[in-house]
Amino acid sequence: MRRMIASVVAMITAAGISVGVGSAAAAVPPGCPEIYVLAVPGTWANGRSPGILRAVTSGLGPETRVQFVGYDATAFPWEKAIYGKSKAQAVANTTGLAATMLRRCPGTRIALTGYSQGADAAGDVASEIGTGRAAIRPGQVAGVVLISDPRRSRQDNLIGPPLAGEGSGGPRLDGMGWVKPRAFTICEPLDLYCNVPRDYFITRVVGYLAETSDPTPSQIGQYQAEAGAIVAELLTLGGPGKIVEELSNARAREQITIFNAFLKSGAHGNYAAFQVRPGVTAVQWAHDFLARLA
Template sequence: MRKVLTVLAVLILVVGIGLGVGKWLTTQQPGGPVPAPPGKEEGGVLAEQPEWCPAVEVISVPGTAESRADDDPLAPTANPNSLLLGVTGPLSESYPSDKVKVWTTPYPAQIKMHQAPDQLTYDDSQAVGRDVTSKEMADLHGQCPMTDFVLMGFSQGASIAGDVAEQIGAGNGPVPAERVVGVALLGDPRRDPNQGVNENVDLAGVGIELSLQPVAPIVGTVVPGATMRGPRAGFGPLNDRVHNVCVPGDTFCDVPPAVPDAIARAGEMFAMAGAHATYAFNDAAIPGTTPLAWTEGWARGLIDASLAR
């Protein structure tokens, strides 16, 4: 009887080992585990991407006087001379809208001055731009968690786009940092040469909001509601994906770190003239090309890479 029980025990052990090995083999492949089912990981969770979702959304934030709060984000008409239309227009023509969504932030794009008292203040205009941009990104990400984002901005719009990138890099933005494949800031009033990637030639100056921060109360007497916030905290994991482009001598992004005549400089800041108006054709920032052409080529490279994944 003892022998019979011993044989039965051995048989049970062998069967148990066999079942365990079989189960282990079904979960192993040479070189690693069986690949996960179709889909991609998003924050450690397998994400579902509805078929209608675009692979990429390009978000463009226009500069001062280049947008309106009620403008159509898919077909903006507020200012036909808006700089970044020179990028978004060709992109819209080149890629199918079901694969690449091109969206332009509609916001006031205003600066209140004594000669324009009915305008929204610089700070308030930017706040609206940040909120509208962030809402669009959050809404699309909520429905399409694997869609990539390309973000660009010019002038006041660069300040907005950079601020949104700062929030995303800090982990409290509208989308996770891994979903943002690139950010381009043209003529950024908060340009810090120690943050992001400088695509322009070496410049001694900084963004005007950094330069004039120490004398912000004086600036406020010329431009009410422009508080000159100084540098951003940084872009975190997005740092190598944020690109600065500044034309030498631009009174928005290439200002001496210490300006002796703050009142005169504040007036220049909002003149929207000089080098700040040359991004479509000036080749001094990036020798051999213009900021506008560079931005289009940069965006196409990111879009093509996202579509290929």
């Protein structure tokens, strides 16, 4: 009887090993990367000139494949596309590339990264996946790292010094969902795109108008929530009189002056030098994070 039990155990063990090997082979067919990094450049950048994402994604290792996501990457009506339409294109292209890879290589895991408008788009894709609004499963996402995300939330996993503000476009309504433990955000404290003080209402309204400049139907709830948050916070300041003051020409001129100073400061383009930890720049941290995924 003992010999029979031992034989059965041996057979089960052998079968388990065989199934495990077969599953691994099916999960990662030849030519499929372990990690597929989709990198979404910022406004006015592209795959040939992806800005800081070139350094973020270079030399990640043989098991990782990098794809820069092409899209209009514009912001104004006189360019190819206004901001909202441009970002929607980036979201669609990122999702499409991920889905195409996963159909061919079901064992490959997706990583998302982006800078500025690209972080806005990559973050929306991560949020849709993490909250179950996409065909891609949360478990298929290995990691997310966003740099200067205009929709950064105080609830996001921040790498670097603590910040009091949030993104200029308002935080994502549903956050990152199941992807949150593997999703990280980086923001230079002086970068108003990702760290607008909550009482900069003119700047927040401008950010809101940019996000809604070409509305995406699936984002209507997000638009309504951010509009409601702005109005509610204005009302808590002291009623209609305070609202008029906050939205006055004087307040607008003040914030325009502050925003112009921010643009001249170079803070938005400082991520190759900005240290999130002593001796570790934002670009280095993002690169090392992606490199460890494989």
